[in-house]
Amino acid sequence: MKNLVWLASYPRSGNTWFRIFLSSLFSGNLRGKNLNMLEVDMIANSRMMFDELTGLKSSEMTMKEINNLRPSVFKMLSDQISEPCYLKTHDRFFLNDDGLPVFPPENSMGCVYIIRNPLDVAVSNVLYFNRFVDEVISNMNCPDNSMHVSTFNLYPLLEERMGTWSEHAESWLRSGNSIHVMRYEDMVRNPFATFSATLEFLGLHFTDAEILQALSETSFENLKKSETEHGFKDKLQSSDAFFRNGKPGSWETVLTEAQIERITRDHHDVMARFGYIA
């Protein structure tokens, strides 16, 4: 059954915001504005989901073995539900060792791909993950770039393979999925039209008033306020806050000329394709 919807993005691109927006729409409100009880809360890389559905212990398996089983896991999930299921992922679209897509097309309803100017992605990743700017820029151009690699201890999420920022976007675009791209900058500058177009792509029908209310509830200020009051479980232990600044254009005051040039050179084609450079 084709009922899985992938909410895919490079980390720190607006994926969580969209997930919270959908939760607000589906539940009618944000349940007392607590972000820790979201309606749309499934993560494609959940270790718990893998372990629950397979009866295996992912903590004792290699990522090669896990990725070989993930298509079956998504098939099981798809078989067990009747409604569409929205799954967040920072993985790029890739084939496992058996040559099968980890995100199986036969169970995919489509993909919402959220993209953000890599100059701002770099800044947000630096501040959120407490890394050096040049290290983040190198990672964003490294084909093996991944997160949650369990070497010294175990992460609650399975390893996410991002690859390079450009390849991440291109892999989903050529995945064969029905795909809808949302630019973070449009989500910020023109939220009603941008979010409404995505809802239309997903076949979800809400009134203008409902959409406006969900946008108001999930405004950056409200999300930041909620995180301050209740905390947010998706925040990393090592980070100060999940919702940091939210405004496009931080790169202009943070990155050096050389760093800007390096990112622009590394990702020129995809940046041009999505209007980030002329």
Place this chain on the structure above:
Amino acid sequence: MPQQYFYYKAFGLTFKSCMEHPGFIVENETASPDCTISFGTVPRKLSGYGRIQAEGSKTGGQFLLKIKNVGRYLVANGESITIEKAPEATDRDVLLFLWASAIGALLHQRGMIIIHGSSIKTGEHAVIFSGTSGSGKSTIASAFVSENEAQIISDDISAITIAESGIPVVVPGYPLIKLWRDSSEKLLIEWDDTMLIRESVNKMIVKIGDRFASKAVPLSQFYLLSYKNSGPPAISEITGYKKLELLMGKIFRKKFVWKMEAGPVDVFMDASAILPYVRVCTLERMYGIAYLDETIAMIENDLRQAEIL
């Protein structure tokens, strides 16, 4: 040459095994073991899902587990496990999936209640630390045992049977515990690459020795470990319907059990049988070894208040 067999005691059962299980409690040879583990031909398919298949009922039936490059395991009627080993598999890999998943299925088939959690014995009480992978079950159990007059009953999966008196008891599993590198270093257990659970996974098997409980212990306390991303740990006692709901959620691999046709009713009955005898608390903490000493002190204090320690 005839097949050599080894005899072991685990989960209150006698296993006759074609494989040597280093560190297990050795049992005398017997003509009537509870379970026989042998090499043989295993079918590629029962029915249903891709590589992970189960059919049958909770007591009895068949469960097929297939792991590429490791092997296929057929668990039947709570009495036998047949292994068809992949040519490239190491014994260590074959044993690992046997201990966790195949024997977990076998215990289900025998009607035991399985909780995804590590258990310890303190006085005449069993305490279970349950939670998802990475939540610190083994780390907390090990740290608690090293700080107190306590013993490990079982690591990672805890099997409960109902004694004739109606009291739920936790039966001893294997005298081994599996730790990630950060935990072993925190607990001053020397890291040894030869004890890695697999060559490719950075988790080590530690032999428990005399800190292993040899007899079944009545279950008194259940902690559900959950994640918080900042600040010190917090314990809250759960009562009423929430207590039942929480226990039902932790009966090992719920969906995995349901595919074996033990439906929600069985899980409800299992949880209901335990409910009157066990105090249930949530224990919220940061993952890893952050605040570990504070966590142990808080558990000790909580158990003292409940007159368990």
